[in-house]
Amino acid sequence: MAFNFDESIDRRHSDSFKWQKYYEQNVIPLWVADTDFRSPPCIIEALQARIAHGVFGYGFPPPELTELFIARMAERYHWRVQPEWLVFLPGLVSGINLAVRALTGPDEGIVIPTPIYPPFRAAARGAGRRQRLAPMVLNDGRWLADLAAVETELTGVEKLLMLCNPHNPGGTVYRREELQQQLAFAQRHDLLVCSDEIHCDLLLEPGVEHIPFASLDSDAEQRSVTLMSPSKTFNIAGLGASLAVIPNPRLRMRFIAQRSGIVPSVDVLAFVAATAAWRDGQQWLDEQLAYLRGNRDWLRARINELPGLHMASPEGTYLAWIDAHELAVENPQRFFEQAGVGLSPGAEFGDPRFVRLNFGCPRALLEEGVERMAAAVNAG
Template identity: 55%
Template sequence: MYQRQPNPLFDPIINRRDSNSIKWSKYAHQDVLPMWIADSDFKVPTEITDALHQHVDHGIFGYGHAPERLTQLIIERMAKKHQWHIEPEWIVYLPGLVCGINLCVRSLTEPDQGVVTPKPIYPPFMSSIKLAKRTLSTLPVTLNHQRWLPELDGNQLANNTRLMLLCNPLNPGGTVYRRQELEQTLAFAEQHDLVVCSDEIHCDLLLDEDAHHIPFASLNDSAAQRSVTLIAPSKTFNIAGLGASMAIIPNPQLRRQFIKTKLGIVPDVNVFAYTAAQAAYEHGQPWLNEQLAYLRQHRELLMNEINMMPYLSLHPIEATYLAWIDASQMPVQNPHSFFEKAGVGLSPGADFGNKHFIRLNFACSHELLVEALRRMRLALEQLAAENSTTENKGK
């Protein structure tokens, strides 16, 4: 039974329409609730804004470098949260995680080599391969005991495939990989001599309280030496617009290749991003604990509501604030357009590789989520009634 616990940190609705928000400006002149791109509607921890204010008050914003304290915080965080002991020289700072995916594709493969990725998957996985003009192979993501997992089938690999893109936790789908599943992935990578680029940006957003994030590279030395791990505080603390991400690369040869491709093309991280990231990792855990409790309430509400609506189904979400909703039973060609007309702006499943799904971002105020679900339910009930009338006329 869903029970609502008010939260003064996350309940307030903050007007983002005039704040240069990609998420909200998309529907600036329409009565459409934006539930699509993966940023939240939550104010960041006050410690982050205080740190930024202090930096602004200094009044000089020249070139900067990664603070030693930030590097130490990342090392401590990996050891404490994930039992992964990393070295400071393994960390390469980036102005965003997506550029890290693209750098992996371009630096760790040659033009005649291929890249394999699960599908459906976060769109930059596929676009990075296309932009680099590498050969794309896909591993179908299917339901396995109510969890979305890629099928590790070597027959799906194109010849000369060199790199595997992994998303842990999985986006879309929200799967948190178990150790055995990661070990199977490692065995697959070893069998086919693949380097693994593991996008772990959602690793702090675990909704199952008994779930544990395991970095792919932490499995053993074989995994570490064939891996690039991408992390960022951006989704966790809603600071994506500042752009501070990290690649953790234990293998010195892979790291040199990665840095060489980055030089002169990818800019350094800006000083405000460093400031925000350091404050987030140093002081943000209490805020994050509150956010997770809030998101768990929203997940429970979604599971109850979506699975009672006509045509839709939603399987358990172990991590992320992104619901991957099966709309394959809807008697419409484009579920995304259908809900957009009903006043709810979702991410189209086609962007991820399956047009029969939609993705809903539930990192928003409770009031906004309730209204979005109300609009969806009313539109689907009307569709079901119209469909029933049409079927009866045809009899």
């Protein structure tokens, strides 16, 4: 490999949110979705050049960034995106909240798969919207949203369906027929769709492809808001470069109006980092994916050897969703934290019987963390 993903970078005494949680504690942080890999050299060099310029006034989206994104969508996902569809954002979570507030009213509801990335349900709660929860079920080793389970409960006040593809947690990459089923559900109930596709480039399973929901057909396009970002892919989440793709001009105007005066513009350095990532970062990404596949495969085999734990193989993301319901412990996250491993509690996603583990780290750190987990499980 040209890039060293085994490199150990000391983040304990940095401004890392991930590592500061356990500052001066003997706990390995494998929780929040932030990898421990050095970002690609092309991004670092581009940022250094921009900083050397020395002036950091208000910026605007570089035309090159728009062109790169449009070309990327066409080449990788066969999705023809128009430049006027793009709304640049300082973070994907703000996009989720804007979508909830722009696309639903105070007395309306949202259909949300669960377990799911916590900001989805937090956005609904924060806006005071009703929630209908569709369970994620394990089907042949893949976590899938069971929309049929919630269909009879709908009352007609529901106006928005939330998707996460690849799904977080669980790592499912939805197939075309599965997305078409979700589109049919949205059509039957006249729902708009917000699709979080932030992990779309992080596909680990050979032969699996990412299909943007909006690319299914013109109807899917016109009823959707798609959220994307290079942040997880290239480990630049702290810079806040994201965007919403909104083909329907009426929905786009509502979305933009909702952000006015509240959600700021994107930082000029974030624009620089995103441009460099999508222009020059492919070789680094290819090697990162190979490394992550190795971590995933090792982790799955090791976790499934441990009594009381089970892990399905994520097709995408660098996040493992570990079933700990057979452990004789009340709180799996606290149990492993006391053993020296910081994991995300499943309760935050919607199921306290699980924990989420971030394997986007050097293998040595991953092995040390999992061996601590093994020691705790076997001691019990």
